[in-house]
Amino acid sequence: MTAPEIIGAPQSNFVRTVRIACIEKGVDYTLTPARPHSPEVKAIHPFGKIPAFRHGDLTLCESKAICGYVDMAFAGPALIPRDPVGAAACEQWVSLMNTSIDPVLMRDYLRGHFFSGLPDGAPDRVRIDAALPKVRDIFALLERELSARDYLAGDKFTLADAFLLPVLHYMKQLPESQEMLAASPHVTAWYDRMMARPSVAETVPPPVPGRS
Ligand SMILES: N[C@@H](CCC(=O)N[C@@H](CS)C(=O)NCC(=O)O)C(=O)O
Numbered sequence: 001m002t003a004p005e006i007i008g009a010p011q012s013n014f015v016r017t018v019r020i021a022c023i024e025k026g027v028d029y030t031l032t033p034a035r036p037h038s039p040e041v042k043a044i045h046p047f048g049k050i051p052a053f054r055h056g057d058l059t060l061c062e063s064k065a066i067c068g069y070v071d072m073a074f075a076g077p078a079l080i081p082r083d084p085v086g087a088a089a090c091e092q093w094v095s096l097m098n099t100s101i102d103p104v105l106m107r108d109y110l111r112g113h114f115f116s117g118l119p120d121g122a123p124d125r126v127r128i129d130a131a132l133p134k135v136r137d138i139f140a141l142l143e144r145e146l147s148a149r150d151y152l153a154g155d156k157f158t159l160a161d162a163f164l165l166p167v168l169h170y171m172k173q174l175p176e177s178q179e180m181l182a183a184s185p186h187v188t189a190w191y192d193r194m195m196a197r198p199s200v201a202e203t204v205p206p207p208v209p210g211r212s
Helices: 013-025 063-073 084-114 125-148 159-171 175-182 185-195
Strands: 005-007 030-032 052-055 058-061
Touching: 005 013, 013 063, 013 159, 052 063, 058 063, 063 159, 084 125, 084 159, 084 175, 125 175, 125 185, 159 175, 159 185, 175 185
Parallel strands: 005 030
Antiparallel strands: 005 052, 052 058
């Protein structure tokens, strides 16, 4: 069978998560750059979101489902631990990422900076300031959790880390979250540990267009 194809923009945190998952499993893949709502994405994702994924006759959308498939279908280290407690901890953090952390950090806070819709792309201070208390709460949570162990869901790298890292990549670039990160030594140590992984180093995204 041909190599899996990941369809989506490399700047997308969810696309990067899937790329990290493939590399961690030792799976060769191709990346087909595509924007959300483009025809090739809409052919697979009913709501036009990226990533979309193809492997032979199989098409999939939703990063958690794609990563779960990659984890089960290929040899290589487990991305989701195989023991019940480890698996549940990993699933819990992936879910927290998708339902509570990504929506605040990426959809509210980052969007206020990068995609404000204001003239000249000026940051939307109202949106950013409204998000900041929740951004602070998330950094406090991550600092607490990562002071107790080396990885988000236990003592080994899991899919939970692959979901968090691409988001923190952007938090390192924005002024308020950059300060929060600098004031969070355990999150910073985790970030540096992650950056040392080939899967993370190889997938550093290009700048978001218009935001060098
Ligand atoms: N739940 C989806 C979320 C994917 C997602 O939101 N991707 C963003 C890019 S990072 C997107 O396609 N946004 C376009 C939109 O929401 O219409 C997943 O896990 O794959």
